[in-house]
Amino acid sequence: MQFSGLTDFPNNWIDASNQCRCGSVVRLRSGLCVSCLLEDTLQGEHLDEVAFDLELVAIDIPDRDWRLGNYQILEEIARGGMGVIYRARHLPSQRIVALKRVLTYHSDSQETLARFQREAQAAASLEHSNILPIYDVGATDDGLPYFSMKLAAGGSLQNVKDQFCDQPRCSADLISKIARAIDFAHRHGVVHRDLKPGNILLDAHGEPMVGDFGLAKWLDKGGDLTCTLTVFGTPGYIAPEQAQGIRAKQEPGVDIYSLGAIFFELLSGRPPFLGEHAIDVIRQATDKPAPKLRSVAPGAPRDLETICSRCLDRNPASRYESAADLAADVERWLDDRPIVARPLSPPARLWRWARRNRAFSAAICASSILAFTAVAWQIDSWRLDQRVRNEQIASHSVVILPILNLDEAIPEPELTFVVTNFFRARMAAVGPARVADWVAPPSKWTGAGSSAEVRSALVDANCRAALVGMVRQIPQGSRVSFRLVEKDRTEPVQNWTIDVPEGRDLTQSLVAQDISGSLYRMLDGSTKIPTQRLDPVFNDATARGFFNAGRALLDRRTIPDADHAINCFQGAVRAAPRSVLARSYLTMSYLGRNFLTADPKYIERAYEAANEALEISPNDPSAHSALCMLDTCVGHFDEALEHGLSALENGDSSERVCGQIAFIWEELGRPDKAIQWFNKAKMTEPQPADYDAILGDAWMLLAQDDKARDAYQASANFRPDLPEGWLGLCHLELLHGNFKQARLLFQQRAGEYSAFHTTKPFQAQIEFFARNYPEAERLYAEILAADPHGVGAQQYGAISSAAALAKLKSVQGDSANAQQLLKKSTLADQAELEKSPRYPEVLYRLAADEAIAGNVSAALTHLKASIAAGFIDYRSAKIDPRFDSLAANPEFQQILSQLSTHVANLRERSKSVNPTTQH
Numbered sequence: 007m008q009f010s011g012l013t014d015f016p017n018n019w020i021d022a023s024n025q026c027r028c029g030s031v032v033r034l035r036s037g038l039c040v041s042c043l044l045e046d047t048l049q050g051e052h053l054d055e056v057a058f059d060l061e062l063v064a065i066d067i068p069d070r071d072w073r074l075g076n077y078q079i080l081e082e083i084a085r086g087g088m089g090v091i092y093r094a095r096h097l098p099s100q101r102i103v104a105l106k107r108v109l110t111y112h113s114d115s116q117e118t119l120a121r122f123q124r125e126a127q128a129a130a131s132l133e134h135s136n137i138l139p140i141y142d143v144g145a146t147d148d149g150l151p152y153f154s155m156k157l158a159a160g161g162s163l164q165n166v167k168d169q170f171c172d173q174p175r176c177s178a179d180l181i182s183k184i185a186r187a188i189d190f191a192h193r194h195g196v197v198h199r200d201l202k203p204g205n206i207l208l209d210a211h212g213e214p215m216v217g218d219f220g221l222a223k224w225l226d227k228g229g230d231l232t233c234t235l236t237v238f239g240t241p242g243y244i245a246p247e248q249a250q251g252i253r254a255k256q257e258p259g260v261d262i263y264s265l266g267a268i269f270f271e272l273l274s275g276r277p278p279f280l281g282e283h284a285i286d287v288i289r290q291a292t293d294k295p296a297p298k299l300r301s302v303a304p305g306a307p308r309d310l311e312t313i314c315s316r317c318l319d320r321n322p323a324s325r326y327e328s329a330a331d332l333a334a335d336v337e338r339w340l341d342d343r344p345i346v347a348r349p350l351s352p353p354a355r356l357w358r359w360a361r362r363n364r365a366f367s368a369a370i371c372a373s374s375i376l377a378f379t380a381v382a383w384q385i386d387s388w389r390l391d392q393r394v395r396n397e398q399i400a401s402h403s404v405v406i407l408p409i410l411n412l413d414e415a416i417p418e419p420e421l422t423f424v425v426t427n428f429f430r431a432r433m434a435a436v437g438p439a440r441v442a443d444w445v446a447p448p449s450k451w452t453g454a455g456s457s458a459e460v461r462s463a464l465v466d467a468n469c470r471a472a473l474v475g476m477v478r479q480i481p482q483g484s485r486v487s488f489r490l491v492e493k494d495r496t497e498p499v500q501n502w503t504i505d506v507p508e509g510r511d512l513t514q515s516l517v518a519q520d521i522s523g524s525l526y527r528m529l530d531g532s533t534k535i536p537t538q539r540l541d542p543v544f545n546d547a548t549a550r551g552f553f554n555a556g557r558a559l560l561d562r563r564t565i566p567d568a569d570h571a572i573n574c575f576q577g578a579v580r581a582a583p584r585s586v587l588a589r590s591y592l593t594m595s596y597l598g599r600n601f602l603t604a605d606p607k608y609i610e611r612a613y614e615a616a617n618e619a620l621e622i623s624p625n626d627p628s629a630h631s632a633l634c635m636l637d638t639c640v641g642h643f644d645e646a647l648e649h650g651l652s653a654l655e656n657g658d659s660s661e662r663v664c665g666q667i668a669f670i671w672e673e674l675g676r677p678d679k680a681i682q683w684f685n686k687a688k689m690t691e692p693q694p695a696d697y698d699a700i701l702g703d704a705w706m707l708l709a710q711d712d713k714a715r716d717a718y719q720a721s722a723n724f725r726p727d728l729p730e731g732w733l734g735l736c737h738l739e740l741l742h743g744n745f746k747q748a749r750l751l752f753q754q755r756a757g758e759y760s761a762f763h764t765t766k767p768f769q770a771q772i773e774f775f776a777r778n779y780p781e782a783e784r785l786y787a788e789i790l791a792a793d794p795h796g797v798g799a800q801q802y803g804a805i806s807s808a809a810a811l812a813k814l815k816s817v818q819g820d821s822a823n824a825q826q827l828l829k830k831s832t833l834a835d836q837a838e839l840e841k842s843p844r845y846p847e848v849l850y851r852l853a854a855d856e857a858i859a860g861n862v863s864a865a866l867t868h869l870k871a872s873i874a875a876g877f878i879d880y881r882s883a884k885i886d887p888r889f890d891s892l893a894a895n896p897e898f899q900q901i902l903s904q905l906s907t908h909v910a911n912l913r914e915r916s917k918s919v920n921p922t923t924q925h
Contacts, residue, residue: 107152160208266317410453627658641845675876699730
């Protein structure tokens with residue numbers, strides 16, 4: 007049985023094919039909803055409610071056995087954050103009603119269930135012609151409450167409010183009836199607190215009925231179920247005191263304010279306050295008076311402008327005393343009688359009273375002068391105390407940045423809310439303080455706590471310091487880290503790392519470590535804030551000179567430059583033996599040298615320098631960052647990811663560590679996650695298109711070639727000094743089998759980039775994949791002679807020179823040389839696999855070695871292992887000559903087909919996570 011429209015899934019998850027032409031969910035076999043079917047079949051014939059119900063009874067509706075108690079569900083009408091409303095038939099009476107029940111995923115929310123029960127209880131206790139009646143209250147078999155109510159055939163006021171703009175008398179008549187209904191509720195001790203056009207329903211004759219008492223409050227009860235930040239009404243219609251959470255003032259005046267907002271919108275066609283988001287609307291309503299009605303709708307009657315202004319007064323005491331008074335004033339206007347909302351002004355009344363009582367007014371005047379003097383002195387004293395307090399608050403002001411989920415590279419709003427409230431309460435208990443939260447613009451938030459990000463948060467929140475938070479899963483539970491960054495400082499003032507065991511509440515761990523207390527004392531000056539720490543390399547002129555010279559050479563791609571960079575960083579280490587930063591950069595220079603000619607000795611030296619750095623300072627982010635790059639280079643991706651995340655947690659907010667984490671996810675076969683991290687790196691990249699080439703590789707692995715081409719083209723345009731963007735464009739042509747176009751595109755700029763180590767291997771790959779074997783053999787022979795290891799220079803395809811030559815010799819029938827080269831390649835790959843057992847690229851090269859040798863079973867085994875480790879470039883495998891012996895193998899084809907499906911799933915995941923990514 008299909009339950010389209012009767013599910014707890016959001017509407018945008020329901021297939022468009024299951025929707026009626028009016029947009030509602032189809033529940034009839036005709037393809038129309040009940041309303042549209044009746045409209046068509048009855049040909050516009052007018053029906054009263056009884057006839058309408060009889061027609062619904064006669065309709066054959068599928069899924070008749072889907073019931074709630076004595077109710078047969080006909081179709082879904084609407085849904086919100088708490089519940090869903092259905093059109094239903096009460097089986098004993100055959101009456102068509104509206105039935106509301108709690109959404110299934112709220113079944114464990116006591117607050118939501120209590121709110122739902124409160125709505126039913128409040129509405130059921132009120133019998134009024136303009137209050138939506140409740141017929142029945144019950145519960146489903148699994149305990150979820152529901153209630154039935156009168157079906158509002160006319161929909162809600164939200165849907166027809168535009169029809170009232172040019173009809174002030176109709177608007178006034180409607181508001182009068184609603185106000186009478188609200189006054190009836192007030193007199194019976196119920197305040198609605200969520201009046202808005204969507205909660206005003208209309209029957210078949212257009213008569214209004216007030217519904218949705220989910221936020222109602224009983225005036226004679228002290229408890230308040232809904233005094234939380236998440237449930238307080240609808241921005242634009244709630245009174246300022248309601249938005250501020252001032253419980254003592256949330257009396258009938260809040261409903262009068264909402265009636266004024268609805269009246270204003272009916273007359274003008276827009277709410278009193280407009281903003282980009284809900285917080286902006288609430289801030290406007292709190293900080294400034296509502297606009298005059300005639301400033302928005304010049305043709306509106308002046309008396310109705312006065313009535314709206316009195317309803318929308320920010321001071322509850324200045325509004326109408328009751329909803330009945332509001333209704334009476336509106337009815338006076340409808341009867342063309344003077345309204346009472348425009349009495350004699352207080353100054354005029356005071357002047358007339360003083361003229362009648364001259365002696366008494368003189369005495370009062372003298373007493374007022376004395377009182378004013380005393381009050382002025384008290385105010386001056388209060389201002390002095392307030393100034394001192396404000397200074398204390400300013401010195402203890404902290405803004406909490408959105409906490410970054412390191413596992414998914416997304417913000418954690420719920421955890422941020424919990425942490426903000428915790429620090430707000432705990433620091434206020436210690437002394438005057440202000441803890442603000444920051445709604446981060448997507449273009450400025452990385453979560454890593456970059457200097458630009460922190461600076462923006464400090465300016466927006468006007469705070470002294472910022473708290474950067476991150477969370478990730480660890481085997482024992484979760485790890486939460488915080489970093490305190492003070493204004494005008496580049497390094498964190500303090501770091502805290504908290505491991506929260508499975509099942510334990512985070513706040514308990516925060517209390518146990520007294521983070522809020524130490525944070526307050528640090529800002530108070532009780533705990534001395536450490537001065538800006540500088541690595542020893544900057545304290546020695548010689549070391550600083552070597553270090554700066556090495557950094558200038560680090561990004562160059564030639565062997566002489568790499569050797570020179572190594573010499574510079576070695577000189578910096580000799581001049582500053584305790585420098586962690588110099589050793590970290592020395593590690594990276596060794597890595598660069600190994601990348602140019604894959605020589606194991608450079609890896610050994612890199613590990614030696616990195617471990618020395620970590621031994622000097624175990625929590626230094628630069629040491630962890632260097633080890634992250636080193637472990638990535640040798641295929642230890644799990645260790646690399648741990649070091650990369652540790653670098654972030656310990657204060658490395660640079661784009662380099664985000665880019666490195668992205669590259670790790672790309673190597674692990676998760677380009678969808680890599681794209682998220684690459685985008686974070688790009689937000690703070692030192693120059694345009696620093697990461698576009700490898701971002702293009704991620705899009706290429708997802709087979710989203712248009713986005714890959716855009717990224718490669720950006721890299722080629724903005725970084726013409728490097729060949730990566732140009733080679734990426736050539737590679738896309740190669741993947742599509744456009745060998746001639748790939749060769750032509752390569753030849754256009756080959757001379758410009760001939761000095762780069764990646765140029766000739768890619769040229770050889772073009773000829774190899776194009777089956778131009780003589781030219782490919784010549785190129786691979788030259789590469790192998792220049793680089794005996796034959797792997798490090800390859801950018802795409804995981805091709806070693808020895809394996810490629812073995813394949814070429816085998817094609818020529820030179821089996822002796824083919825076997826010798828293949829043995830060399832296989833032994834080298836097996837040796838590398840022993841060091842890195844889960845390196846996808848090495849496993850893929852071994853699969854190719856076995857395929858060249860004709861060992862089908864071993865080749866397929868290694869290919870499956872490479873895919874399990876993260877290899878997903880199935881398009882290269884399809885056209886790689888090394889796998890020609892497997893081309894007709896059904897299992898090989900099945901493996902590539904399954905891998906293609908897996909990539910398609912990752913592609914869809916990427917679209918849902920990065921729906922607006924542009925390149």
